[in-house]
Amino acid sequence: LKLRSLLRRGQVERELDDEMQFHLEQLTEEGIARGLAPAEARTTALRTMGGLSQHKEEARDMWGLRWFTDFADDVQFAFRSLRRTPGLALFVILALALGIGMTAASYSMLDALVFRPYPVPHPGNVLTLVSTSHESAFEGFSYREYLDIRDASHSYTGVVASGTVAAVGFSSDPKVTPRVKGGMLVSGNYFKVLDVEPRLGRGFRADEDQVPGRDAVVVLAWEFWKQEFASDPSVVGRSVRLNGREFTVIGVAPQSFPGLFIFSRNDFFIPLAMARLFAANPQQDFLESRDARVLTLRARLNAHTTLVQARNELAAIANGFKLANPQLYRDRGASVHTQFEMRTQAEEKNWKFGLIFTVLGLSTLLVACTNVAGLLLSRARARTREIAVRLALGAGRERLVRFLMAESLILAGLGGLVGIALGYVAIHFLRKFSIPTDLPISVPFRMDTRVLLACVAMAIFSAVLCGLAPAFQSTRTDVATGLRSADVDPPGKRGMWGRNALVVAQVAMSLMLLTASFLMARSFQSSVEQATGFVKDHMLMARFDPRLLQYDASRTQQFYEQLSQRLRGTPGVVGVALTQNPPLGLDTFESLTFVPDGYDLPRDRENVKSSMDMIDEGYFTTLGIALTHGRGFTASDNANAPRVAIVNEQFAKHYWPGGIAVGKIIRLERRGGTPVEIVGIARTIKYSQTVEKPLDFVYLPLAQRPQARMVVMLRSAGDPLQLVQPLKEVLRSLDPNLPIVEMRSYENLIRYSTVEGPAVAVRL
Secondary structure, eight states: OHHHHHHSHHHHHHHHHHHHHHHHHHHHHHHHHTTOOHHHHHHHHHHHHTOHHHHHHHHHHHHTOHHHHHHHHHHHHHHHHHHTOHHHHHHHHHHHHHHHHHHHHHHHHHIIIIIOOOSSSSGGGEEEEEEEOSSOSSBOBOHHHHHHHHHHOOSEEEEEEEOOOEEEEEESSTTSOOEEEEEEEEOTTHHHHHTOOOSEEOOOOGGGGTSTTTOOEEEEOHHHHHHHHTTOGGGTTOEEEETTEEEEEEEEOOTTOOOSOSSBOOSEEEEGGGGGGGOSOTTSOTTTOTTOOOBEEEEEEOTTOOHHHHHHHHHHHHHHHHHHOTTTSTTOEEEEEOHHHHHTOTTOOHHHHHHHHHHHHHHHHHHHHHHHHHHHHHHHHHTHHHHHHHHHTTOOHHHHHHHHHHHHHHHHHHHHHHHHHHHHHHHHHHHTOOOSOSSOBOOOOOOOHHHHHHHHHHHHHHHHHHHHHHHHHHHTOOHHHHHHOSSOOOSSGGGTHHHHHHHHHHHHHHHHHHHHHHHHHHHHHHHHHTOOSSOOSSEEEEEEOGGGGTOOHHHHHHHHHHHHHHHHTSTTEEEEEEESSOTTOSSOOEEEEEEETTOOOOTTOSOEEEEEEEEOTTHHHHHTOOEEEEOOOOTTOSTTSOOEEEEEHHHHHHHSTTSOOTTOEEEESSTTSOEEEEEEEEOOOOOSOTTOOOOOEEEEEGGGSOOSSEEEEEEESSOGGGGHHHHHHHHHHHOTTOOOSEEEEHHHHHHIIIIIHHHHHHHO
8 A cells, every 4th residue: 555655646646536435425424314415414424524624634644644745745836836936946056066066076076096906806904015114114125025925925815016108109910010008917816816808818827927027928008909909809828019128918907907006007017027128227126125115015904814914914025025135135025005095195185175175165155055945934934924924723843844845955956966067077088187198197087976976965955955945944944924914034043043153154165165266377477487497498308228129238328329429410400408297397306315424314215306307418508507516517427537516506505505415425325335526516496396395305316326116308499399390200210110209299298297187177
């Protein structure tokens, strides 16, 4: 009966009417049989039954769905009532939609940056292992450290290691010039421990990650397989060329597993044993050096092990490292963190932006709610007589509150639907934001189930916040006074405090939003104005990586020397420079570990670190960075000459305040290490971002510290894009098969760093 009363309400009501009429007719016939007139008999029957409406209400109460039918009636009446005030309803819906849409877009950012779990089964059990030092509490491990931790740990079902997404030369045909794709080195147990089943083929076996350089196998990412091989299932077993060497495709990862990074997406997975083919620093043995801490370690926690036990175990292992090698591990430790802790670390800035935008979105929603609440309060005054009549007819105040809340729920529901559409548009706008890089990058913001549930929660919250105060104030109407007048305010100051509070809240929240917008715009303006200190226009940048064709170290150095020499003689080229990472570029600067002579280090430290860059002798002239003291690098600063360096003004003030840093010595790695003489001091500029504080920086000559992946900076007298074709011709004369990893106007890169990136936040 309860189910029928819900699904076939009209039929059940008709049956109830028929039943009531049947009993009424029976009693009427009995009265007529006793000699009463028909009219008198019907009146007596009605008096005996006590009223048909009361019996119907009792029957509906027995069905147990009275609350639902009342709610359905309230919704139906609310729709009719709102149709009489379409302007008010439209304004309320749009105001709530704006607040909900803004909050949905910002929450999608926060969800992707903080709350979204790893795309693996049982993601809550996946933890991240980090190395700690004085410089940072979230550092990676070396390959040798990974092996020791993997073999000594008992708190996990397995420990996996992975590198970052790096540029790899890919070609499916040996005759085709390789293209740059994103590859990631992973341990052999990567897919097994993460419980990821490949869509095609298989993952790595344990033995395929034991012998360096032996097993050239690769697992493709699903998106890469779809784009490059048109989802061909026969790709398993085929050969592809990575950095000039043939690799056998053994599997394709599932679509649900794009990787564990937030923004980076890799095109394929490569065993760690093949690391020497993809090493960024050819001078460092990645598989043997315990200083090459570039691996991220993750582990799946055992079912009967707690997080505290896992942390204690890793701390004991790190202490063992310190006992075995106190010189290398003097200030080092290790810790275990959850996904939430890793994403909300103090050094990470992305989640802070997501949190700020979410707070601003909620503030916009609160302003909208205060506006709507004020309108509904005003509307409640116009309905004073209606509410008084309902109270006079016996309606309870609780019942009237539910009735009035139904209107707020309808408005909030419609506002939520429109808000979801606005949020989808805003998220689509965010996803169109492109980062100038050739590596696979994706913006992870999307309107998924989690964001939709948040929108539903915000709609309900808006309904309660907007409708509760007007509903309570309406039901406090004095019946007698309300029946006499249709526009009555409660007497005294008590009737005004609610509206005054709404006005104060609205003004306060609006001022907060205006202040935040003003500060963000000023920060944006300051960011643009502070992007000075070097030449930005009339510059063309091109990135090369000869490892894509298996160049060795000597051949790589010869290539860059010949490239620079020929470009300097090219018409239209005013200056040529080589750098590992140009100022305000997207790559992270490497760190130099050193000990300055004559500087007293803290007792708990044996060395310090500074950001550094490898450059050639034309760098400062081409980029227009002034040298305040000393000299620049020359051709004589080669591998056979004494080691030299140039530091910035901030570095000189830090370690030799009040003195001249030129002629001072810094020693690499430790006291007694390789001496490096400071031969010049350069002006301090902006290196990673325009809002950074002045930081220490060291320049080293490329000839004394060769690198494979370098950027050529070409300065032109006119449009820098006119140098694209001459650059390609010079490159073709040196090696027609070597690809250009990245090429663009340097001004465009600076515009992204200083204008387009911050402009997204300003537009939102």
